[in-house]
Amino acid sequence: MKNFFLLVTFIVSSFSQAQVHDKKWASIVDSKEGPWFASDEAKNIAENVLLYQRNIGGWPKNIQMQLPLSEASKQQLLSQKNATDDLTIDNGATTQEMLFLSKMYRQTKDKRYEKAFLDGLNYILAAQYDNGGWPQFYPLKKGYYTHITFNDDAITNILAILKELKNNTNYFSITPSKSKLNEITTAYNKAIECILKTQYKQNGTLTAWCAQHDELTLEPAKARAYELPSLSGKESAKIVLTLMAIENPSPEIIFAVNSAVAWFEKTKITNLKIVDQTNSSGKVMDRKVVVSENEPPIWARFMELDTNEPFFCDRDGIKKKTLAEIGEERRNGYAWYTNEPKEVLKKYPAWLKKIGPNANTKANYVVVDASGKGDFTSIQEAINAAPAFPDQAVTIAIKKGTYYEKVKVHAWNTKITMIGESKENTIITFDDHFKKMNVGRNSTFHTYTLLVEGNDFVAENLTIANSAGEVGQAVALNVNANRVRIQNCNLLGNQDTLYTSGEGTKNYFKDCYIEGTTDFIFGDATVLFENCTLHSKKDSFITAASTPKDTEFGYVFINCKLTAEKNIKKVYLGRPWRSYAKTVFITCHMEDHILPVGWHNWSKPEAEQTCFYAEFQCSGPGFQPQKRVSWSKQLDVNEIQKYTKETILSDNHKNWYQKN
Numbered sequence: 001m002k003n004f005f006l007l008v009t010f011i012v013s014s015f016s017q018a019q020v021h022d023k024k025w026a027s028i029v030d031s032k033e034g035p036w037f038a039s040d041e042a043k044n045i046a047e048n049v050l051l052y053q054r055n056i057g058g059w060p061k062n063i064q065m066q067l068p069l070s071e072a073s074k075q076q077l078l079s080q081k082n083a084t085d086d087l088t089i090d091n092g093a094t095t096q097e098m099l100f101l102s103k104m105y106r107q108t109k110d111k112r113y114e115k116a117f118l119d120g121l122n123y124i125l126a127a128q129y130d131n132g133g134w135p136q137f138y139p140l141k142k143g144y145y146t147h148i149t150f151n152d153d154a155i156t157n158i159l160a161i162l163k164e165l166k167n168n169t170n171y172f173s174i175t176p177s178k179s180k181l182n183e184i185t186t187a188y189n190k191a192i193e194c195i196l197k198t199q200y201k202q203n204g205t206l207t208a209w210c211a212q213h214d215e216l217t218l219e220p221a222k223a224r225a226y227e228l229p230s231l232s233g234k235e236s237a238k239i240v241l242t243l244m245a246i247e248n249p250s251p252e253i254i255f256a257v258n259s260a261v262a263w264f265e266k267t268k269i270t271n272l273k274i275v276d277q278t279n280s281s282g283k284v285m286d287r288k289v290v291v292s293e294n295e296p297p298i299w300a301r302f303m304e305l306d307t308n309e310p311f312f313c314d315r316d317g318i319k320k321k322t323l324a325e326i327g328e329e330r331r332n333g334y335a336w337y338t339n340e341p342k343e344v345l346k347k348y349p350a351w352l353k354k355i356g357p358n359a360n361t362k363a364n365y366v367v368v369d370a371s372g373k374g375d376f377t378s379i380q381e382a383i384n385a386a387p388a389f390p391d392q393a394v395t396i397a398i399k400k401g402t403y404y405e406k407v408k409v410h411a412w413n414t415k416i417t418m419i420g421e422s423k424e425n426t427i428i429t430f431d432d433h434f435k436k437m438n439v440g441r442n443s444t445f446h447t448y449t450l451l452v453e454g455n456d457f458v459a460e461n462l463t464i465a466n467s468a469g470e471v472g473q474a475v476a477l478n479v480n481a482n483r484v485r486i487q488n489c490n491l492l493g494n495q496d497t498l499y500t501s502g503e504g505t506k507n508y509f510k511d512c513y514i515e516g517t518t519d520f521i522f523g524d525a526t527v528l529f530e531n532c533t534l535h536s537k538k539d540s541f542i543t544a545a546s547t548p549k550d551t552e553f554g555y556v557f558i559n560c561k562l563t564a565e566k567n568i569k570k571v572y573l574g575r576p577w578r579s580y581a582k583t584v585f586i587t588c589h590m591e592d593h594i595l596p597v598g599w600h601n602w603s604k605p606e607a608e609q610t611c612f613y614a615e616f617q618c619s620g621p622g623f624q625p626q627k628r629v630s631w632s633k634q635l636d637v638n639e640i641q642k643y644t645k646e647t648i649l650s651d652n653h654k655n656w657y658q659k660n
Helices: 002-022 025-029 040-052 071-079 095-108 111-127 151-166 178-198 235-244 251-267 328-333 341-355 359-363 379-385
Strands: 272-278 284-291 365-368 394-398 401-404 407-409 416-420 426-430 450-452 458-460 463-466 477-479 484-487 490-492 498-500 506-510 513-516 521-523 526-530 533-536 541-545 555-558 561-564 572-574 582-586 612-616
Touching: 025 095, 040 071, 040 095, 040 111, 095 111, 095 151, 111 151, 111 178, 151 178, 151 235, 178 235, 178 251, 235 251, 235 341, 251 341, 251 365, 251 394, 284 328, 365 379, 379 394, 379 407, 477 484, 541 582, 572 582
Parallel strands: 365 394, 394 416, 401 426, 407 450, 416 458, 426 463, 450 477, 458 484, 463 490, 477 498, 484 506, 490 513, 498 521, 506 526, 513 533, 521 541, 526 555, 533 561, 541 572, 555 582, 582 612
Antiparallel strands: 272 284
């Protein structure tokens, strides 16, 4: 009888072990926490996990940790402890092992599991780029492995761990030190910022993400030969779910989610069905796509960056329009379609409901849509509904369309951020001009299309135009506020397109296109223009600064392009509207429409003694420093040192000019 019970015990134990060994490692890791994680079987697997971990904390990928190891294999793993060439976050590596160790520690309190978990955490934190992303392998491995890797949910898996730890949810049995928790919070926030920055803009409209992004430019990048730069229907789903899981999301996060959901709706496929023919072991032998009406939605794994059109590749990297056009090996051995975004669309209504009642979020994020699908149909209505002097920024997301209205951001409407869906297709325009206003000699200042009087204003991805035509003074954008940032916008007009005013105010224009005829950039504010295009539409003057006396900086143009209409050949860089005008061009490219003399005194010889016009290392046929007027200046390497963004735009509000 005793032998019988021993035999039964042996059979039950063997059967249990076989059950576990037949499972995939990922399935074992995802097993519900409980007593099994204190069993001898679990402890044996944990010993393997500890053996596979390298000294710097990471694990290699595609290891079935539950499989028994021979003594020779164990010795080999011990000899590889200092190796670092194959450590990764790909295919669940490192994150899966950490989750398993946490479950083991909760049941056993074995300090070795706690240490291994924390070493894995340190590995993850060390691997993060300064921009918030993670490479596929760390230490860095040459090739596409250095790209920021959303592929197979690598980064979202990391964020799931960091989120639970920073929020102290007790999901993990191991609690890092307070200082480590601060590192975790910083890493998490940086990663969310990276996600927001890598969301791809298609003709100015936010869409989704690529499976991998260049670690320097953040642009979609290529991985393997058949994994080309594209928009991913698969990886983007987990990214959006990660953003939707954030409590009290910022307006930028809300905008990112809304934009991605709109893209999922736009790109879903409902008339195709994937049909697999498998062998007796379940291996796919042939995969076909057939037309079938009213199918549940699916999405292509790879879509063109500019058109959303699905494409497919063999190992030769040549794009094909249909799955049938690629070879059997890749056709059957890769997931070309996915249904993962359905979970986003399923949870989206509840997410909207959750953030909707939040008064702070609702008050600080609204949508303007001319078609009536937003919170407002007019921009001015949205501004008028915004709280006065709010504690947080008020974001007005403006859908594409032409908004024919005269818009004013009042002085009490501080911290307004207006973000267009696309600068080419989100247009604010009006047609007032000097003669039309007819309110006296100062009629110019009433002609604006958009007037900004509220401090800390931001505009992105917009076209702001005065459509009056060549009828005299007609302002498109009138900025009479401090700490104003205008980025990736078109400012269109003729005479007096852009007016920047307010003694002591500072503004920042980046990546903008500004066109006009006479004095199309004028005023007395301190303004830095960076990477902008200044386009002259007739022979005249670009700038007319009226910088106040004793003000250190006036208009500063850095890395800008000066272009002109065809046959325009007599354009001055500037003339002094007031006698102490200051205007400086630094490393700008000037086409041949710029006159050799460069500057004009506005028939005020005395202004030659008081204004400050200078250049530094500009280029192009329009840059002829030896022929410039004698009262202008070419800066030397010592004088240029003070012309930094920080110095020009310094303010009590630190780094206000940075994009959040």
